Amino acid sequence: MMERLDIDQIALRLASLVPPGxxxxxxxxxxxxxxxxxxxxxxxxLVTREEFEVQSQLLARTRARVEELERRVAELEAIAAARGS
Structure with a gap:
């Protein structure tokens, strides 16, 4: 999330736009x-960049695992079909 200092700087810039009077x-x-x-x-x-990166890496590992499991299931189904014929 945005640092308190960042919010203060934005608020200061907005306030500086107010006419001098x-x-x-x-x-x-x-x-x-x-x-x-x-x-x-x-x-x-909002999440931090670090939290986002961690979740992205976790998602990539999960996708790879799902693809591996799908490949293994397809192999097992092929073996089961070959035995059944």
């Missing part, structure tokens, strides 16, 4: 932007 509101807006961004990101249920 509203400088007093910038502090409040920055806090509100930060809260809204953090809440929105939590709802997305």
């Amino acid at each position: 509203l400088a007093d509101a910038q502090k409040d807006l920055r806090a509100n932007f930060r809260d809204v961004l953090a809440q929105g990101l939590r709802r997305l249920e």
Whole structure:
């Protein structure tokens, strides 16, 4: 998930876009932007790159195992069919 520092930096950049005449509101807006961004990101249920890589590797191993099992089942079915004839 995004680091708290990243969220703070985005909130600061958004607050800096507020016109200078509203400088007093910038502090409040920055806090509100930060809260809204953090809440929105939590709802997305994002995973870290590391978690993604681990799951990708697990999926690749699972696919390889399934393919091996399908090959073995086909062999056993062929043997069973040959014995049956």
